[in-house]
Amino acid sequence: MDAFIFDHVRTPRGKGRSDGGLHQITPTQLAAQTLMALRERSHLDTALIEDVILGCVSPIGEQGANLGRIAAMAARYSESVPGQQLNRFCASALEAVNLGAALVKSAEAQAVVAGGVESMSRVALGSDGGAWYCDPQVTWNSYYAPQGVGADLIATLDGYSREDVDSFALESQRRAAHAWEQGYFDRSVVPVRDVIGEVVLARDEHLRPRTTMADLAKLKAAFVTHGETFGFDAVALARYPHVEAVNHVHTGGNSSGIVDGAAAVLIGNEAFGKATGLKPRARIKGFCSIGSEPTIMLTGPAPCSQRLLRKLGMNATDIDLYEINEAFAAVALRFMREMQIDHERTNVNGGAIALGHPLGATGAMILGTVLDELERRDLSTGLVTLCAAAGMATATVIERV
């Protein structure tokens, strides 16, 4: 049985700081507003929804205790709709979509809503602790090093210079600004409102469209202290002993932005479309997740995508548009090099370097971005992939119908 995407929405991405546009909005409200938007845009009878699956990477405090169900209640979905929260780190929202698609494909559900949320300004990254960082046995035996050190290690191994990663970042900024100017994001971004109904944010606010190479070059490498002072370069070299030293090239300017945001995707089968009169926009053709070497952490997207393409009997050239989450510039550069694809077909409207990366929501956001763009360009297939912490990656292929 096929699983179709009927609609998707996302919030704009607010700066993940106390002066960010979404800082006063709780994560429950953020997620609930995307659920409400889906309902209203499609005049949806929410009793038809059989699960709300939300990704969230720091599920603690006000993001704790199952935001899936809580957001569904807050959005006044039918009380018959259960909810769940999942954590595949940065690929959580795409994993939520994949899990929803699996339920539909296996005919265990007719329709689900999947997406994710992260208010990084209100619930700080890493505030949920975890054995991976803090249990000495675990961090020791897994050679834990922070992602930024992994990204710098990719740059070191592949020989990406500071100029290479900065150029990539500049292009991400240019494309994102262009997409906003041309209104490519308009149909899917729903403004976020406060409790009295006023719009607090209608557009992504992390972009720096006027940034230049000279501006980027001024930024300090962000992971020098982690690497050299805290000792994580030594951890990386223990795994990669042929490397003389980690070349720290990533900065706040060529890494994904810390932002707040939420996204939701309406997924259902053919019968659901018939029952509601909604028109399916794309088929979720296939998906998979993998694990890979956890110290470098961020090299999973290419092997994950290759595995998925093999599974689907496809080649890299069969994909019209790619979205690789721009966790760090080197991640995207490594992905394109390994997949032998060029930047012209990849992240055509920019990515997380310009727009920001609300951890638990990004997967659903970039899935929506590629679908909108396939429609705008009248192309057929897209592949979405994200690297996820601890060496994981998730990928999904969609095809317009």
Add this chain to the structure above:
Amino acid sequence: MSSIELNVDSNGLAVLAIQASEQTLQPLTRAVRAELAAAIQRIGNDADIKGVLIQLTAAAATQPPDELLSLAERGISAVAARDIAREWQRTLRQLETLGKPVAAVLNGSVLGGALDLALACHWRVMHNDAGTVLGFPEIQMGLLPWGGGTQRLPRLIGVKAALALLSKGKPINAAEASRLGIVNGVGTADETIDHARAWLATHAEGVQPWDRKGFRVPGGAGPLAEFANETFMIGAAQLRKQVNENQPAPLALMSCVYEGTIAGFDAGLAIESNYFGKLMSEPVTGVLMRATRNIARAKAGRRPVDPKASAPVKKIGVLGAGMMGAGIAHIAAAAQMRVVLLDVTQSAADAGKARIANSLAQQGRNVPIAPEQAAAVLDRIQPTDGYERLDGCDLIVEAVFEDRQLKSQVLQRAEARVSDAALVASNTSTLPISGLAQTVRRPANFIGLHFFSPVEKMPLLEIIRGRDTSQATLDRALALAAMLGKTPIVVNDAPGFFTTRVFSAFIDEGACMLAEGIEPALIENAAKQAGMPVGPLAQFDEVSQELSWRIIRQALADGLDARFTRQAAAGVIQKMMELNRRGRRAGGGFYEYPQGAKKFLWPALREHFATQARQPGVAELQSRLLTIQALEAARCVEEGVIEDVQDADVGSILGIGFPRWTGGVLSYIDFIGAQRFVERCSQFALRFGPRYQPSAWLRARAAAGESFHPRVQAS
């Protein structure tokens, strides 16, 4: 005689006096622990006893306990070792849960098990004299506290402060212990007893904080604590940087604290005893304990010295005011000796003194020293170009350029100024002492004193006994080492002596690997990850290709045999000389040294030494780099350069940074197993060259199952 005395007074106060005379880091031996258990039993059973005053006096200690060392060396299962800890934990747990108040008066070196006991008391008071300290030094010998210390200390003062103390292992004094909240009071001997009695008089009950309902670890515990990322995440990375994969104890210790403080107290004790058991069952633990013991013994001076030799040196003449000469002058002046610092010109001698002033200022930045103290050190140093200033010196140390003729000349001129009784020494690191001795008037008084650079920091003194050196001269050199605070080893004369020879084998092996086409970064990382402080190529640059080349040419000119002509590496050295890569001071060698930035491997290196497509695993390189040094050390034993294996082990660790986890160069062979070591060498000889060929002597020893070190027996 019992070391424990229990007396009960008419008020029902039990006074338990514990005299721990054992000079080890676990002063409470198995016998003492058993007596203590019996005493606690008695206290528990005697309804008339209302309170307990423990007077704990422990001797100063530096060495690991024979009890554990012999167990670890003989091999003990994790379960058996765990049970030893469980028994000791039970004894202390019983004491703190009797319900009767227990106060402790602490005096002396309250270390290891003695501190475990103190922490199991409900109240502690500590002498504030200079000789009284407390701490858990277990980590320094590859162990962790096993009487509950990893659980009680964090519950008393917080996880962060406790882990800082436990993982450094440095003892602290009463003021610091009081500031941290480890003791409830400090005072003189009389005051402490009164304090303790006063506390007991006002407390009818004794309950530990962690046994009260609702107890929380101060400052929190586990991954959500504020300090968790810094203490555990960064802490573990720091550990990897410091000990690589080679030492299990620091990680086990961190895990005891992390896992144990999230759980209840008794589960915490179980966690501690399990990690202790596991640690004791690992062979490296015994090796580390032995290394700790051997180094402590060497530092204390394990050779009996004729008391006549110990007369203090009052005036010393140092010939040559370069880096080594200035360093020797510095430590001699710091040891209250008057120093004549002599060089060819007054300005060269003055420059040497300026170097010392600079070094004192730097030392002041790290470890503050009083300005008047620094001034006093400088006051004792007289820079000069006049040999007549040497009059009255009872010791001459020559530290001029490594040139035989020059050395002979300055030694002769200096010797002419001093009495027949004066000790005359050369700080050569390469030239045979017996050869130099032929040019001095009193060869019996002549000896080699090989200091290491930087002299102020490096703890080792390699004493080289020449053919004609008298026993009295050797005794005086040993006494001098003690005065200067250096740890001596004694070796017999041969080209390169001991440390230089083993060190050369290390750096040459790096050069050989480079010639084989191994990635330079892989060579350097392999060495560092094995526990060497610096990679062989970087070390080569420090020594300089130029000096190595000169030494080789000299050895060839002297007609020395293949042991000393370093033929395996000569090709690489020659090529580097041709490429004008002569060493760090000459502008660059295997590395580039940019001004104001970190050194990096010379990029053209990979052109001149083409790298193979298939690179070996890091483990094999580590094994090679340690094996070649151990093999050279074994040759030194065979040739009689080394008479006492402890000298080789201590010298290798303190002098050239051979990793401590091996126990030292010769311990490493025992650790691998002689037979396996010889097989490995033979294999390497086939694959990498005859330099790895084990001698018939070594093969015979291995076949006979002889080890270099005898196993330690429990006392």
